Amino acid sequence: MSRVLVIGAGGVGSVAVHKMAMNAEIFSHITLASRTKSKCDAIAESVKQRTGVAIDTAALDADDVAATTAMIQAVKPALVVNLALPYQDLNLMDACLAAGVNYMDTANYGPRDEAKFEYKWQWAYQDRFKDAGLMALLGSGFDPGVTSVFTTYTKKHLLDRIDTLDILDCNGGDTGLPFATNFNPEINLREVTAPSRHWENGQWIEGPALTHKQVFDFDQVGEKNMYLMYHEELESLAKFYPEISRIRFWMTFGDSYLKHLDVLQNIGMTSIEPMMFQGREIIPIEFLKALLPEPSSLGPLTKGKTNIGTIATGLKDGVAKTVYVNNICDHEEAYAETGNQAVSYTTGVPAMIGAALMLTGQWKGAGVFNMEQLDPDPFMDMLNTQGLPWKVQDLDAPLAF
Numbered sequence: 001m002s003r004v005l006v007i008g009a010g011g012v013g014s015v016a017v018h019k020m021a022m023n024a025e026i027f028s029h030i031t032l033a034s035r036t037k038s039k040c041d042a043i044a045e046s047v048k049q050r051t052g053v054a055i056d057t058a059a060l061d062a063d064d065v066a067a068t069t070a071m072i073q074a075v076k077p078a079l080v081v082n083l084a085l086p087y088q089d090l091n092l093m094d095a096c097l098a099a100g101v102n103y104m105d106t107a108n109y110g111p112r113d114e115a116k117f118e119y120k121w122q123w124a125y126q127d128r129f130k131d132a133g134l135m136a137l138l139g140s141g142f143d144p145g146v147t148s149v150f151t152t153y154t155k156k157h158l159l160d161r162i163d164t165l166d167i168l169d170c171n172g173g174d175t176g177l178p179f180a181t182n183f184n185p186e187i188n189l190r191e192v193t194a195p196s197r198h199w200e201n202g203q204w205i206e207g208p209a210l211t212h213k214q215v216f217d218f219d220q221v222g223e224k225n226m227y228l229m230y231h232e233e234l235e236s237l238a239k240f241y242p243e244i245s246r247i248r249f250w251m252t253f254g255d256s257y258l259k260h261l262d263v264l265q266n267i268g269m270t271s272i273e274p275m276m277f278q279g280r281e282i283i284p285i286e287f288l289k290a291l292l293p294e295p296s297s298l299g300p301l302t303k304g305k306t307n308i309g310t311i312a313t314g315l316k317d318g319v320a321k322t323v324y325v326n327n328i329c330d331h332e333e334a335y336a337e338t339g340n341q342a343v344s345y346t347t348g349v350p351a352m353i354g355a356a357l358m359l360t361g362q363w364k365g366a367g368v369f370n371m372e373q374l375d376p377d378p379f380m381d382m383l384n385t386q387g388l389p390w391k392v393q394d395l396d397a398p399l400a401f
Helices: 011-021 037-051 065-075 086-099 126-132 146-158 185-193 233-240 255-266 284-291 331-338 342-359 376-385
Strands: 002-007 027-034 056-059 079-082 102-105 135-138 161-171 196-200 203-207 213-218 222-229 246-252 275-277 280-282 305-316 319-330 367-370 390-395
Touching: 002 011, 002 065, 002 342, 011 027, 011 037, 011 331, 011 342, 027 037, 027 342, 037 056, 037 331, 065 086, 079 086, 079 342, 086 102, 086 126, 102 342, 126 367, 135 342, 146 161, 146 233, 146 305, 146 319, 146 376, 161 213, 161 222, 161 233, 185 255, 185 284, 196 222, 196 233, 213 246, 233 246, 233 367, 280 284, 305 342, 319 331, 319 342, 331 342, 342 376, 376 390
Parallel strands: 002 027, 002 079, 027 056, 079 102, 102 135, 135 367, 161 246
Antiparallel strands: 161 305, 196 203, 196 246, 213 222, 222 246, 275 280, 305 319, 319 390
8 A cells, every 4th residue: 555646636637536546455545736726625525425535635836846845755655646737747757856756647748838749858867767766657648558558468469570550549529519628728739730740661750730631430439530640659669669660640530620720720829939918928829728628627518439549460470460459438437437538537547557556566667667668467457447448359451541
């Protein structure tokens, strides 16, 4: 049994602490901290009502390394789970090093002033964590996270060699709203509007955002347009699986979402460049975030399912095979269990699982680790028992380009 400090009180943080409370034999004490303590208190009340477990809450500016270090020293957790904004990853890693505590997150670092998400900043912490005898686990969400574990599981059990890999992320949910993002709007819009990029034959192939699409028939969702785009796990997968000749990421978007996004881009509302407005400096995308629905408020509105998985081609016992591993998650079932919709659920549950495996010692080591470097089996087992069951099927043909 271990103490844990969770930082971040959005939808993912809410799901993670609900699920931690449901696994009290692992998580003996939970503290939830955020810049806005009232958000933590509301989550704590829900956790208490649903599970009977009381958690502590606190106000914390995660940009303040000294304050974060002091809180870690006061709480004395075995692990800090970072579910705050990706901009804050490095500050929280610094605080963990200062306090001598293990670290975990769900999304890699991205600078505030540049629409770029790369692992290089966090990989640079390897020696510092290793020398301190501490473990930092990166990207224990769904994508990145579960999709990386699906790949590792595929290589360990299903294919002797992976030749190509496609990650398919489909959210078939409907909120009934004209335009809303299912997680932090600022992060979501930065990802979607960035140039597409995929790994092929040892190099990155770039193209304009949202220009290459194909239709895929997703089980329990139906046919959806999915678009080629860059996503952070491509970088770690290319690093740890150099034998894979092509790695791509696809995400589904509805026509209404893309229409609104196109207009917002055309009028400059998705820009991250500062501008002056009525005598003060603002960043348009941050102002837009304030106008859009809070993702954690979408739970009671969202109907439908998500379907996320990996399609890998390769060889098994000398025979060519195509293997599809995926999970389907129901928005309404996720809301009934935790008060959050499935996009938060599919990230918050893997965050809890990664934390659980670190706390129980099933995943351990000194240094900075990506999900691909660790044994997939205990993680895959917990997915099945913690609300994200997966299935494997053989496909007749690989995904076309």
